[in-house]
Amino acid sequence: MDSDSRSRKRSASHMALSFPVIFLLSAHLGSEELQDLEEQIPTLTYDINEAEVVLGKVFRKERALFELRKRKLVTDEIDPLERSASATPDRKRAKLLTPALASSDIDSDTASEGEIQRRLIGPAPVAPKVKVVKLAWFTESVKAGEVLPLDDYVVYEGRKAPRTPVKAPQPLPAEKAADVMKRALADAGGLSSSPRPRSSQGRRGETYTSHPVRPALLRQTTSEHAIDTQLPPIPDYLHTTYSCQRPTPVHPPNEAFIEELTKIKTARTLTGDKIGVRAYSSAIATIAAYPYSFQTAQEVARLPGCGNKIALLFQEFKDTGGQLHEARADEADPKLAVLRLFYDIWGVAETTARDFYNHGWRDLDDVVEYGWDTLTRVQQIGVKYYDEFQLKIPRAEVEAIAGVIATHADRIRAGFEMVIVGGYRRGKRASGDVDVVLSHRDEGATLDFVGRVVVALERAGYITHTLSLSTTNSERGQAPVSWKGDAPKKAGAGFDTLDKALVVWQDPVWTTGEARNPNPHRRVDIIISPWKTAGCAVLGWTSGTTFQRDLRRYCKRERLLKFDSSGIRSRRDGSWVDLESGPDGAPAPDMLTAERRVFEGLGLEWRPPEERCTG
Incomplete structure (x- = not known):
């Protein structure tokens, strides 16, 4: 069975299990573990108010209550005796006890049309319950191939306190509501391989109810409806969840909207909202790869990874002339x-x-x-x-700094080749730092070379401070490191094990009459790679953050490989996988050819650096 078949089988088995709506706590989860769990949970919601089960590494009731309070979810604890004595109501009683919500409380990302019609009837006599459950319940259910009983895994159970009543707006005509719902649910219904809910965790550690469906906001004018009937087809490459399979230009058509979303994502980063950051990162990467300017909110809602939440934000962006209230609030x-x-x-x-x-x-x-x-x-x-x-580095200065490094490297040992990577190679007009990858066809030349080139540049007056000097690759004889499974990384471990130097740079030459050097200090990263893995080094250090994240995810899910900038390893036996040598075993003729071979070996269409600008 090939890896694609295994991936489809794995996804199908998860989707076959009827899990309740789950909110995943990010506490005590590493970034990779969090990402893996998000991909596995078919009923994941980013709004804790919607959840029936709150899942996480929680083992004590006090901790469970803390996590709920942190997200502003108020509950009344259910007495254990009441819980054990309660019997399953018959169908008639269950219907009477079904809580109903105002239409403004319904999130179209998570509710079906039938559920919306049902929930719009009458008041809610019984508050819904929520259970905080140990993570082992989900992982053991997946392993067993069936949803296990919750009883042995429940840490806390409570009833959600009723929200402040909201006056329900007049409902849309049935046909209009159905049309809106079909568009809003397009992401979950057929465009995404993982039809999970798309709400959003709040900033500053709080959880806000995801934007409700407000008919007045999504109501279309006649001209907008006409536009929707003529929308361009979604490109085939946008039907994948991996941004490494999409062309993403440095200046996409919806760049102004992306800038506003990025401000919100940054606020989520600062407040530790890992799930919110990942959700916004995925939406931004999708929008950045969309080749047309948005005209209506429904055009946004149909895109995988966006849904109704991002559609509503675009509607606000459009109505306010390019502003988002949350972005302005974060800035203030x-x-x-x-x-x-x-x-x-x-x-x-x-x-x-x-x-x-x-x-x-x-x-x-x-x-x-x-x-x-x-x-x-x-x-x-x-x-x-x-x-x-904080000052940006113009492209001409990036090239000048790289030229000095290349010159000194060649003086030490002739034959070194260099690629300027990072934002410069992706086409940015100015960069925050300078990243260069150096390599040599003779493997002996790269052994312990990083220290020698740094010393030479220090003596020449270009490097004022060496902040980090890693020689991990040389210390193991430049042998590609084997994959050691999913064991926790050692403290300080980075995203590769290449030799590298992170330095502060200042041009020692100036022509003004000032007594002190007026040239600004710059951040420069010098990376040394053996020739046999230079393609991976150039690929990893060139691509945008989300591109790199999805490339690692793609390799893991679809190819059972472990990718980083220091090489590719098999997840079956930990061995190094050589994708850069030719069919005859001959090394790549240059570093850029080696990079292309990595794409080909992974089964990915080649994307030039200018198309890897995922942010």
Whole structure:
């Protein structure tokens, strides 16, 4: 059985199980584990208010209550005696106890047409229940091929407190409502291989109800309806969930809308909303690959990974002349402004930014005055050159820096080849840093080379600080590392094990009459790859973040391979897989040919760097 068949069989087996609506807690889950679980749960919702089961690594009632409170879900605990004594109501009683909601509380991403019609009838006499359940229930159910009873896995069970009543708007005519629902449900019904609900977890650690279907908002004018009947077909490549299979240009037709969504995604990043970040990243990658300018919200709703949530945001964007209320609110939020300031310090991730804020620090002066001795050396340099590191590097300067590195490398050992990677290679007009990959046909030349080139550049006055020098690849003799399974990574492990140097760069030559060097300090990454894996290095260090994420996911799901910039390994036996040598075993003639061979070997259509701008 080939890998495609296995993937389809695995997906089909998950879809065959009738799971309740599940909200997944991100606490204590690594990014890969979180992503894997999201892909496996067929009834996943991003709105905890919709969930029947809250799933996560939770083992105590107190922790379960904390997670619910954190997401603003108020519940009344169900007494264990009441739970055990309750009997399953008969069909007639079950119908009477079915809660009904106002139309503004119904999310078209998760409800069927029949369910909407049913839920619009009458008041809700009984509050729905929610159960916080151990993650093992889901994983063991999948393994067993059946949905196991919840009893042994329930950590907490409660009734959801009723929401503040909302006056229901006048319903649309039946035919119109059905049309809207069919369009909003297109993503789940036939365009996506994973028809999961698409709501959204809130910012600042809170969970907001996903945007309800508001008929006034999605009601179309006659001209808009006419446009919808003439919409261009969705390109075939957009029917895949892997952005590494799509052309994504640096300046897509809907770039202004993407910029607004990116602001919201950044706020979710700063507040630790991993699920929200992933949902927005997927939607942004899909929109960036769509080759036409949006004209109506329904055009957005039909795209995989977008659905009604993003469609409503586009409608708002269109109605307000290019604004999103949530993006404006995030920009005006003083806490988020501080978190952004800290997050932009080189060496500070979002968790560290929140730690700084929780210490009571509100600006760089606070960091220096109260926390300087607690910072790593990288973070201290990041603070020292904060303003200079915020300056973008023009393409001409990127090329000049790369040229100096190539010259010094060639002086040490003739025959080195170099590719400028990162945003420069994807076509950006200006870059945040400079990334270069160096390689040599003679494997002996790349062994321990990174230290030699850094010393040469330091002596020439170009490198002012060496913040990180990794020689992991040389330490193991440049042998491709075998895959060690899904064991946790060691602290400090990056996304590859290549030799590399992260340095601060300043051009030592200036022509002005100033006494001190006025040239700005720049961030530069120098990566050394053996020739046999240079294609993987160039591919990994060139592509956008979501492209890289989906490439790793594609390799895992569809090819049973482990990809990173230091090579490809088999998930069956851990062995290195050589996709860069020719049919006769001869090495690639150059680094760019090696990169093309990696695409071909993985069964992917070649995408030039300018088409990998997924963000």
